[in-house]
Amino acid sequence: MGLHFTTAEYADRLSRLTARMKEDKLDALLLFAQESMYWLTGYDTFGYCFFQTLVVKADGTMTLLTRSADLRQARHTSVIENISIWVDRVNADPAVDLRNLLSDMDLLGCRIGIEYDTHGMTGRAARLIDNQLMTFCQLIDASYLVSQLRLVKSPAEIAHVERAAELADDAYDAGLEQIRAGASEADILAAMQGAVFLGGGDYPANEFIIGSGADALLCRYKAGRRTLDVQDQLTLEWAGASAHYHAAMMRTVVIGAPTPRHVELYEACRETIQAIEAVLRPGHTFGDVFDVHARIMDERDLARHRLNACGYSLGARFSPSWMEHQMFHAGNPQPIEADMSLFVHMIIMDSDTGTAMTLGQTYLTTADAPRSLSRHSLELPVR
Numbered sequence: 001m002g003l004h005f006t007t008a009e010y011a012d013r014l015s016r017l018t019a020r021m022k023e024d025k026l027d028a029l030l031l032f033a034q035e036s037m038y039w040l041t042g043y044d045t046f047g048y049c050f051f052q053t054l055v056v057k058a059d060g061t062m063t064l065l066t067r068s069a070d071l072r073q074a075r076h077t078s079v080i081e082n083i084s085i086w087v088d089r090v091n092a093d094p095a096v097d098l099r100n101l102l103s104d105m106d107l108l109g110c111r112i113g114i115e116y117d118t119h120g121m122t123g124r125a126a127r128l129i130d131n132q133l134m135t136f137c138q139l140i141d142a143s144y145l146v147s148q149l150r151l152v153k154s155p156a157e158i159a160h161v162e163r164a165a166e167l168a169d170d171a172y173d174a175g176l177e178q179i180r181a182g183a184s185e186a187d188i189l190a191a192m193q194g195a196v197f198l199g200g201g202d203y204p205a206n207e208f209i210i211g212s213g214a215d216a217l218l219c220r221y222k223a224g225r226r227t228l229d230v231q232d233q234l235t236l237e238w239a240g241a242s243a244h245y246h247a248a249m250m251r252t253v254v255i256g257a258p259t260p261r262h263v264e265l266y267e268a269c270r271e272t273i274q275a276i277e278a279v280l281r282p283g284h285t286f287g288d289v290f291d292v293h294a295r296i297m298d299e300r301d302l303a304r305h306r307l308n309a310c311g312y313s314l315g316a317r318f319s320p321s322w323m324e325h326q327m328f329h330a331g332n333p334q335p336i337e338a339d340m341s342l343f344v345h346m347i348i349m350d351s352d353t354g355t356a357m358t359l360g361q362t363y364l365t366t367a368d369a370p371r372s373l374s375r376h377s378l379e380l381p382v383r
C-alpha cells in the first residue's frame with residue numbers, strides 16, 4: 001500500500017476519533033472531507049468532487065462508499081478494507097445507496113454525525129442525504145470533529161510539515177533568482193512550482209498567488225501573466241507541500257527602490273509579526289493573535305488597509321484550499337497548543353496609493369516560543 005504513515009499511527013487516530021464520538025454520543029460519523037479520510041486512513045484521491053463518504057462506526061468499523069473509479073485508489077493508498085460502490089447512471093441518487101449501506105451496518109435509527117462544512121459536500125448532496133436519512137436517523141452536524149483532532153500534529157506529521165517548509169524555502173530561492181525588471185511572472189511561477197516538484201513535493205491545495213503592479217494588491221490567484229517594470233511590486237503567496245502537508249509563506253518583493261510607503265507598511269508588518277510571536281504559544285488563543293494584529297495595525301492608522309484575519313492552521317489539505325478551519329480572527333477561543341503548524345500572515349493593501357505589502361511564514365508551536373520553519377529572514381526583499 002502507498003501509505004505515508006505506519007498502520008499503528010492510523011490505528012491511534014481511529015482510537016482518538018472513536019473516543020470523541022463516544023463523548024458526543026455518536027453511533028456513526030459520515031466523513032465527506034477528503035482530508036478527514038486521508039488523515040484517518042491514508043485514502044488519497046481527488047474523487048471527492050463526486051459523491052463519496054467514509055462511514056465510521058463508534059466501534060471502529062469503517063466502510064467507504066464511492067465510485068468505481070476510486071476503488072483501486074482506495075485499496076492502494078489506504079487501510080480501508082470495506083468498500084462499497086454506487087453506480088453511475090441516469091438520475092442516480094447515491095444517497096439511496098448510502099441509506100441501504102447504513103441499514104446493512106445496522107445504523108438506521110441511530111445518532112449519526114455528518115461533515116457538512118467541507119468542499120466534499122455539495123448543496124445537492126446535502127439535500128439528497130437529508131431527504132433519504134432524516135426520517136430514519138438523527139443527523140448531527142459534526143463538521144469540525146476530525147478537524148479539531150487534526151490541529152495538533154504527531155511527530156510523523158511534523159516531519160512532513162518540516163519538509164514542506166524546506167520546499168517552500170526552495171521555491172522562494174528559485175523565484176528570487178528570476179525576479180528582476182523585465183522578468184515574466186510566468187518564469188517566476190514556473191521556477192517556484194518547479195522547485196517544489198524537483199524536491200519531491202506535491203501540488204499545493206490551491207494555486208500559488210502571484211501578482212505585480214496593481215495586481216500585487218490582490219489576495220487571490222487570477223489568470224494572466226505580466227512583465228515586471230523597472231519600478232514595481234510583486235506579491236507572492238505559496239506553499240511547499242509534502243504528502244499533502246503544507247507550509248506557506250508570503251512576501252511582497254519590491255523591484256527598484258522601495259517607496260516611503262512601502263517602507264512604512266513593511267515596518268508595520270514586521271513589528272506585528274514579531275509581536276505575535278509573543279502570544280503564539282500555549283496560554284493564548286487564536287483570538288489573542290488577531291487582537292495583537294489589529295491593535296498594532298490600527299495604532300498605525302491602517303485599519304482600512306488590513307484584513308479581518310491574519311492567518312490560520314495548516315496541515316494535510318486538498319483543493320480548493322490549503323487553509324484548515326481554525327483561523328486567527330476576532331473572538332476565536334481556540335487555544336494554542338504545542339505541535340500546531342500555524343501560518344501567520346500580514347497583508348496590507350493600500351488602494352489609496354496603490355501600495356502592497358505582505359509578510360508571512362509558518363511556525364511550529366512548542367511549550368514555549370514558536371519556531372519559525374523558514375530559513376529565510378523577515379527582511380524586506382528588494383531586487
